[in-house]
Amino acid sequence: MESKKAWKLKDFTAHSADVKCLGLGHKSGRVMVTGGDDRKVNLWSVGKPQCIMSLIGHTTSIESVRFNPNEELVVAGSFSGALKIWDLEGAKSLRTLTGHKAGIKALDFHPYGNYIASGSMDCNVKLWDVRRKGCIYTYKSHKDAVNCLRFTPDGLWIASASEDNTVKIWDLTAGKLLSELKDHTGPVNIVEFHPSDLLLASGSTDRTVKFWDLESFKCICSSDTDRNPVKSIYFHPDGSCLYSATGFSLKVYGWEPFVCHEVVPAAWSDIADMAVANSQLIASSYNKTNVSSYVVDLKQVAPTGTDGKSDSLRAGMNSSRRSFITERPPTSCSAEPSEPKRSNTPPEKNESNEDDGSLSRAEIQNQDEYHKLYAGRANAKNKAEPFRPPFEDDYTDPVKASPSVRKEVSPRVRHSPQEPVREPPKETPQAKDSVLAEDFLPKQKPSASGSNNVSEGELVEVLTKGHSTMVAVLQQRSRNLQIVRTMWTSGNTKSAVDSAINMKDKAVLVDLLNIINSRASLWNLDLCNLLLPELKDLLCSKYESHITTAANAVKLVLRNFGNVIKSNMEEPPSSFVDISREERHKKCLACYTVLSSIKSLIRSSQSTTTPKVASDFREIMILLSGIE
Structure with missing residues (x-):
């Protein structure tokens, strides 16, 4: 009997309110972060329904999330236009950055420097210096919300996809617009750079995937019109093909000339993100409060599987196209890399930056999984060895999985040793229909005789506690x-x-x-x-x-x-x-x-x-x- 190419890995409740965004760790393909209307950012091991860590401190719903390349940091953008950067190893909040005037829909980490790009419903793209807690530059040209952002592999350009049907390429060193790609006839939902070549792919509500040459900034080919909008695309790490998850299938594309290598039926819908790990493609989607994860066995999917011709196919692709120059001294997020050239335009003076308050905290829900994941990273760093996540070698079809694979770990809670234990914040009135006065009044009034020893200063403190x-x-x-x-x-x-x-x-x-x-x-x-x-x-x-x-x-x-x-x-x-x-x-x-x-x-x-x-x-x- 022919083995199954795609199957559902797990379906579970991820938040107490609607899930609004989701991101996979693209280095390992084994970790996932979600954000929801409950104002929480949750960390998961892919395929496991037990939350590893909840990151709490946002005051509005989470609209976008993104891992850094090493999967040690997470940035989350909220509906209010604020960003929070979270240290997963230290289980704490590092920065809060504010400046956008509307919700943040797109985020990306610089591939090697301490920089983050954010795109918003206010139509602007901002570049942030994480160390200096400030906005370096704001790129203003889009006429509608920014849906997706990606840095080039060499970290010198940013591509932004927008509801205004365009993709724009920005030069970070010059602080200016390089090119505007206009061939799409509907809002552009996602862009992805080829891992090595000067090539960009974009997916749109016009139901096509387009490939762009980044020397001429011209569209070199386009997919046929699909039945559904294109919301998720991902290049294979070796650059041999592009995966597009639309409707109830995975389509595998090549270019120059354009070809659809295979269409893999899949019982999924509205995939939010994809990653490749150990010859398997991991895809995740969300609907209301639930998150679903799926697996596609790439060993059975052309061109990387079935006939073993991946290397010859890659060698036969357009060899004349130049590649990104990505060689550089080894750096990490904790290192201090030399700064890229700044724009001649001075940094903006009116951006406000807020340090994290006492309400920002990380609650570890699964202590065993947390220690497996981040103790392993620390040991690998000390030994100067590459880190391999402590998960199974592959994701087995759940029907064939042994009971030990499906076993769930009972939840535990531990506060980070780097931070003092704090009381959980009271529920903010934002979640209610309106504000009640009793939410901000003392729970116990002092008696006439003063027998409860409540001083005037203490009473004023209680009365003003809810003011902020x-x-x-x-x-x-x-x-x-x-x-x-x-x-x-x-x-x-x-x-x-x-x-x-x-x-x-x-x-x-x-x-x-x-x-x-x-x-x-x-x-x-x-x-x-x-x-x-x-x-x-x-x-x-x-x-x-x-x-x-x-x-x-x-x-x-x-x-x-x-x-x-x-x-x-x-x-x-x-x-x-x-x-x-x-x-x-x-x-x-x-x-x-x-x-x-x-x-x-x-x-x-x-x-x-x-x-x-x-x-x-x-x-x-x-x-x-x-x-x-």
């Missing part, structure tokens, strides 16, 4: 509203609403709803479909103002679109094709489904509401009866 948290929440809310306002003023109401929903901040959504409720002309069936599920959630809020706003919006929908929904409930006849009517039927059916669940919700909660809310609910029930 309150300020952080309000600042974040202000930033969220500014983002929504920017989209709103551009005339794209749907994008503004989409953005407010994705922020998962009910107060921002309620503010936006109050504006939309006052302008009935803004509503249409698309907006109804988008907002009705959110209105249903708001009707369950414990805050009367949120319920009232949601109820007013539901009444407005029923008054203006009730008859439209009712008249389009029946499926169009199949005797002729009317696309617009079919689309209207689907939208109205979706609205009716949510409205029916709202009706059930109101029936079950009418007895526990305030008089004002009860009055709103009765009015909604009357309007709902008109569409039945």
